[in-house]
Amino acid sequence: MKMVSQEMEDQLLRYLDGELNATESKVIERKIMMSSDVSTRLEELRLVRSFLMNRARVEAPSKNFTQKVMNDLDVLPARSTASFRNGLLILIGSILVSVIALVLLSAGVFDSTTTQFVVGSPLKNNWFAFPSLRIPFNGKMFVNGIVFLNLALAFVLLDRTVLKPLFQKRTFFEY
Amino acid sequence: MITTEDEYALIDKILAGDRQAYAVLVDKYKNYAFTIALKILERRPEAEEAAQDAFVKAFHHMRSFNRQAKFSTWLYRIVFNTAISYKRKKRPVFQSIENSIVEYSEHADQKMERDDKQLFVAKAMNCLNEADRLSIQLFYLQEFSLDEVAEILGQNLNTIKVRVHRARQRLADELTKILKQEALTL
Numbered sequence: 001m002k003m004v005s006q007e008m009e010d011q012l013l014r015y016l017d018g019e020l021n022a023t024e025s026k027v028i029e030r031k032i033m034m035s036s037d038v039s040t041r042l043e044e045l046r047l048v049r050s051f052l053m054n055r056a057r058v059e060a061p062s063k064n065f066t067q068k069v070m071n072d073l074d075v076l077p078a079r080s081t082a083s084f085r086n087g088l089l090i091l092i093g094s095i096l097v098s099v100i101a102l103v104l105l106s107a108g109v110f111d112s113t114t115t116q117f118v119v120g121s122p123l124k125n126n127w128f129a130f131p132s133l134r135i136p137f138n139g140k141m142f143v144n145g146i147v148f149l150n151l152a153l154a155f156v157l158l159d160r161t162v163l164k165p166l167f168q169k170r171t172f173f174e175y
Numbered sequence: 176m177i178t179t180e181d182e183y184a185l186i187d188k189i190l191a192g193d194r195q196a197y198a199v200l201v202d203k204y205k206n207y208a209f210t211i212a213l214k215i216l217e218r219r220p221e222a223e224e225a226a227q228d229a230f231v232k233a234f235h236h237m238r239s240f241n242r243q244a245k246f247s248t249w250l251y252r253i254v255f256n257t258a259i260s261y262k263r264k265k266r267p268v269f270q271s272i273e274n275s276i277v278e279y280s281e282h283a284d285q286k287m288e289r290d291d292k293q294l295f296v297a298k299a300m301n302c303l304n305e306a307d308r309l310s311i312q313l314f315y316l317q318e319f320s321l322d323e324v325a326e327i328l329g330q331n332l333n334t335i336k337v338r339v340h341r342a343r344q345r346l347a348d349e350l351t352k353i354l355k356q357e358a359l360t361l
Contacts, residue, residue: 009344010340013340013343013344041347044347044350044351045343045344045347047347047350048343048346048347048350049343051350052311052312052315052343052346053315055312055315056312056315056316056317058206058207058210058316058318059206059209059210059213059219060205060206060209061205061206061209061222061223061226062223065201065205065209065223065226065227066198066201066202066205068227069197069198069201069205069227069230069231069234070194070195070197070198070201072227072231073194073197073231073234075231
């Protein structure tokens with residue numbers, strides 16, 4: 001349980017950072033003198049401050065760091081095979097295919113493409129007759145599935161090749 | 176000492192095709208860039224790789240630097256983002272105890288006491304979330320103002336102020352807790 005108020009803690013931190021003016025400092029110093037809880041908390045915060053100051057050292061990389069960077073300048077950053085342009089072209093193609101398929105669907109082109117595939121028994125003998133397997137095929141459902149997959153592919157492409165690189169570039173290099 | 180004007184002149188040279196001019200900027204900022212990467216990745220080889228990668232990225236995107244902020248802040252933001260993406264890709268590294276080097280030192284006691292204190296701080300630091308930890312570390316590097324810390328981390332100034340403030344309080348609480356526990360076990 002904290003012994004000093006949040007407001008007092010904020011004041012103590014500002015006091016340690018040297019952000020208080022002379023009058024404010026005098027007031028806080030009086031409070032520190034009068035309350036053991038406040039002075040204990042000040043010591044704790046001072047301890048943290050000194051630890052952090054000691055840890056805050058600037059590290060040096062290896063001696064050939066600059067040389068390595070200069071050598072790597074010619075190596076272009078690895079690019080994914082799905083470049084922005086290629087991705088955009090596939091995306092447009094994918095949307096176009098979906099639109100054409102949807103137009104054809106709404107025109108009823110695939111309405112009469114219902115059939116059944118019959119798979120006969122693989123074994124033929126005189127004693128036992130295996131029932132043949134019948135798989136119904138609905139052309140309309142099939143095209144619907146293709147349209148769905150195409151749209152899913154379009155969304156993935158939009159994310160990977162257009163949106164992601166765009167936002168990454170903005171996060172990395174622009175304010 | 177390179178002034179901002181000198182820096183802009185160097186950047187103009189680089190943009191005009193003088194690649195060697197970039198070495199001056201790399202030399203100037205490599206220590207802080209490496210330190211930021213090290214604070215995030217905590218391993219020197221990876222930090223060095225990330226810092227180098229960030230310098231290469233900055234070179235290839237030099238035209239994106241709009242000169243509204245300091246070049247260093249722009250660069251350190253690239254270092255920060257690169258190190259963060261390295262951290263996301265990083266897998267925990269197993270180090271065999273057989274390959275560890277054990278050193279003997281005459282000042283082992285003093286070193287142990289110093290290491291103990293560092294260990295307590297490190298323990299307390301682990302209780303902070305990553306954004307708070309990094310904010311506080313950058314703030315205490317002295318090189319960066321709160322404005323710059325906010326720009327490097329891509330956050331609002333007030334958010335960073337609160338983060339630094341609260342992180343120190345939390346650290347004090349955790350440190351006190353740890354030290355009390357240690358005192359009880361003695």
